[in-house]
Structures are given as C-alpha cells and as structure tokens.
Amino acid sequence: MRALFVVNPHATSTTAETRDGIAAALRRDLDLRVAHTEYRRHAVEIAREAARDGTELIITLGGDGTINEVVNGLLTPDRPGDAPGDPAPESRPPAEELPLLAALPGGSANVFIRSLGQPADPEEAAEALLAAVAKESWRTIGLGLADDRYFTFCAGLGLDAEVVHAVDEQRTEGHKATATRYMLTALRHFLLEVDRSDPAIELLVPGEPDPGRLFYAVVTNTSPWTYAGDKPVRPTPLAGLDTGLDLFALTQLEPLSVLGILTQMLAPDGLPPVGDGYITRHDMADFRIRASRPTALQIDGEYIGERSEVHFRSAPESIRIVL
Numbered sequence: 457m458r459a460l461f462v463v464n465p466h467a468t469s470t471t472a473e474t475r476d477g478i479a480a481a482l483r484r485d486l487d488l489r490v491a492h493t494e495y496r497r498h499a500v501e502i503a504r505e506a507a508r509d510g511t512e513l514i515i516t517l518g519g520d521g522t523i524n525e526v527v528n529g530l531l532t533p534d535r536p537g538d539a540p541g542d543p544a545p546e547s548r549p550p551a552e553e554l555p556l557l558a559a560l561p562g563g564s565a566n567v568f569i570r571s572l573g574q575p576a577d578p579e580e581a582a583e584a585l586l587a588a589v590a591k592e593s594w595r596t597i598g599l600g601l602a603d604d605r606y607f608t609f610c611a612g613l614g615l616d617a618e619v620v621h622a623v624d625e626q627r628t629e630g631h632k633a634t635a636t637r638y639m640l641t642a643l644r645h646f647l648l649e650v651d652r653s654d655p656a657i658e659l660l661v662p663g664e665p666d667p668g669r670l671f672y673a674v675v676t677n678t679s680p681w682t683y684a685g686d687k688p689v690r691p692t693p694l695a696g697l698d699t700g701l702d703l704f705a706l707t708q709l710e711p712l713s714v715l716g717i718l719t720q721m722l723a724p725d726g727l728p729p730v731g732d733g734y735i736t737r738h739d740m741a742d743f744r745i746r747a748s749r750p751t752a753l754q755i756d757g758e759y760i761g762e763r764s765e766v767h768f769r770s771a772p773e774s775i776r777i778v779l
C-alpha cells in the first residue's frame with residue numbers, strides 16, 4: 457500500500473527518535489514516504505497533493521491540529537491555502553475515493569485519537585495500525601463543518617477558544633502545552649476575564665424557538681469533548697461519529713453552578729441532556745451560531761480567530777479511518 461507519513465515536528469510530544477522508530481516499523485508493511493510539516497497549514501497542502509498523486513493511506517504523527525489540517529486538505533481539494541468559501545458537504549469527494557486516514561499520537565491532548573480508543577503510546581499505536589491495515593479494517597466517519605472548515609471532534613465559541621488562544625501565546629513564549637497549563641488558564645479566564653454582564657451568543661436552529669442568550673457554546677462531533685488529564689470530559693455524551701452534530705451551551709456563569717455542571721461532565725455517564733444553567737442539542741444537521749460581538753472560535757483545539765457568526769453543518773460519511 458502507498459502510504460504517506462505526515463510528521464509535525466513542532467507537535468508537543470513528537471520527537472525525532474519516535475518518528476524514526478515508527479517510520480522503520482511502518483516500512484515493514486507499507487511503501488512509505490515521509491513528509492514534515494514546516495509551517496502552519498502545511499499539512500493541508502501535503503494532504504491535497506497526496507489525494508492527487510494516488511496515495512492510498514495518510515498517517516499523521518502530531519496532535520489534533522495536524523489531523524484537522526490533513527482532513528481539510530483531503531476534503532477541500534480545489535481551494536488554495538486559506539481561501540474563504542462555504543463548501544457544501546454534498547459536493548465533497550466520496551470517502552472511498554480519498555486516501556484512508558490513520559493518526560498516531562504526537563500532540564499534547566490527542567483528543568481525537570483518544571476518543572477512538574487508540575493506544576496512547578505512538579509506537580504501540582503504529583503496531584495496531586499495521587494490524588488493522590493487514591485486516592483491511594476501516595470505518596467511514598462523519599465530520600463537522602464550521603463555515604469552510606471541517607472538524608473531527610469539536611468547535612467552540614467563547615471561553616474554550618479564548619483559552620486555546622492564550623495557551624498558544626504561552627507556547628510561542630516557549631512554554632509547553634500541558635493539561636495543567638490548560639486548566640489553570642481556563643480557571644483564570646473563567647474567574648477574571650469573561651464578560652458576565654452580556655451573554656453574546658445566540659443559537660439559530662431552523663424551526664426551533666430561540667433558547668435565549670448564551671455565554672459559551674461548543675459543538676461536538678464525538679464524545680468526549682476533551683480530557684482533563686486522563687479524565688474524559690463529556691458535555692454531550694450522545695455525540696457520535698455516525699450521527700449529526702451535538703451542542704452544549706452555558707446559559708449562566710454563576711461559579712458554583714458551572715462547577716456543578718463541570719463535575720457532571722466528568723462523571724462516567726457525562727452531563728444529562730437537560731439541567732439547570734445549560735442547554736444541549738443532539739444530532740443536528742444544519743444551524744448557525746451568532747455572536748453580538750466578535751467572539752473567539754476554536755476548531756479541533758486550534759485557535760481560528762474572532763467570528764460574529766458561524767454556519768455549522770454535519771458532513772456524514774466523509775472520511776475512512778483505519779481502526
């Protein structure tokens with residue numbers, strides 16, 4: 457099988473040693489080329505080129521951002537770089553005409569890989585991948601679309617995007633992106649920086665009454681949404697790769713109530729669909745989130761920028777992943 461190994465050397469836990477060990481193991485069974493990402497969104501271009509040149513399997517070693525870029529390169533083949541657009545999910549290439557995708561953990565959170573139940577150790581994950589390839593074991597999954605950008609597990613407007621942005625800035629100053637850093641940054645933002653007086657966010661679902669103003673919203677394509685250390689955090693426990701998109705949004709920011717909600721998200725069953733201080737939705741196909749002031753947007757843990765409105769769509773059966 458013709459395979460391309462896309463390595464993000466900048467990702468938190470990717471080392472030259474792991475990369476070389478894994479490449480040697482993969483070469484046992486695959487006709488392997490290796491590509492290193494050299495700048496942000498380089499993996500988009502690498503994946504587009506691979507889809508054109510008949511590569512059958514793309515394997516990433518990096519974090520959620522690298523997987524997201526590869527998926528976007530595969531599914532938006534005709535648009536160069538960051539060109540704006542609003543691709544209709546039905547106009548994308550069929551999943552079986554695209555290279556298969558496999559992901560090995562090399563980032564800090566590795567949420568998507570962990571949500572699939574893959575081994576946390578990249579070398580073990582590579583062996584599991586080779587075994588799955590030998591058995592021709594793959595699964596077609598749905599994705600989310602936030603305007604023109606596909607996502608594998610989540611997109612958030614407000615607090616979590618501000619936290620991702622703040623941690624990105626700390627990373628450029630040389631700090632590592634650890635779970636503790638994310639948690640402390642989130643706590644500081646929640647206690648000191650969020651605007652409690654003016655909930656900026658509105659949910660617009662065709663045919664549904666307005667649920668009122670919201671402080672923060674996350675749209676999920678799978679569960680969990682993220683991890684607190686080794687604990688899955690499940691605001692939308694029913695979300696799945698075979699259904700449409702789920703949503704969780706906070707209707708108030710009272711610290712004790714938010715703490716209670718967070719505690720339930722950490723429980724094995726996750727947050728109940730109905731409760732005080734939040735709303736949830738399950739299996740949605742097409743909706744918009746509007747913000748009365750420019751609000752931070754994150755997609756698959758990558759800070760995108762500020763937005764006043766985002767069009768969310770579910771993109772069923774978009775890509776085949778090796779499992």
Ligand SMILES: Nc1ncnc2c1ncn2[C@@H]1O[C@H](COP(=O)(O)OP(=O)(O)OP(=O)(O)O)[C@@H](O)[C@H]1O
Pocket residue numbers: 464465466467468469493494495496497498518519520521522523525562563564565566567633756757758
């Ligand atoms: N050579 C590079 N130099 C700088 N940035 C890069 C390079 N290659 C890729 N990137 C960018 O690095 C960012 C982070 O990558 P990635 O998500 O793979 O790792 P991570 O942040 O450590 O992991 P996670 O998202 O799981 O926490 C992405 O935005 C990607 O575009």
